[in-house]
Amino acid sequence: MSRVFWWLIVGLGAWWLIRRLRVGRTAGSTDRAAPTPGAEPPVESPQRDPLVMLRCAHCGVHLPQSEALLDDAQRSYCSAAHRGAGPR
Ligand SMILES: [Zn+2]
Numbered sequence: 001m002s003r004v005f006w007w008l009i010v011g012l013g014a015w016w017l018i019r020r021l022r023v024g025r026t027a028g029s030t031d032r033a034a035p036t037p038g039a040e041p042p043v044e045s046p047q048r049d050p051l052v053m054l055r056c057a058h059c060g061v062h063l064p065q066s067e068a069l070l071d072d073a074q075r076s077y078c079s080a081a082h083r084g085a086g087p088r
Contacts, residue, residue: 058082 052065054076061078068076069083077083 056082057087058085059088 053062054065054068055062056068056078057071057075058077059082063076063078065076068078069080070076071083071086075087
């Protein structure tokens with residue numbers, strides 16, 4: 001039992017050390033260097049949120065903003081054909 005407890009302490013120590021080293025590295029460098037896996041990617045274009053639904057100005061179908069095509073007036077369309085056809 002005491003041996004298990006010992007390995008637990010060692011494991012926690014190693015975990016703490018790795019965590020400390022990673023935090024020190026990210027704090028010392030710029031944000032662009034080596035993103036850690038699982039970390040949130042930097043949000044560069046909030047307008048292209050895939051969860052935002054837009055309505056095709058031609059046929060009225062709803063589609064994610066990331067898949068929408070925009071014309072010069074910033075109207076959204078589901079396809080290039082409908083963008084060419086224009087709003088209805
Ligand atoms: Zn459409």
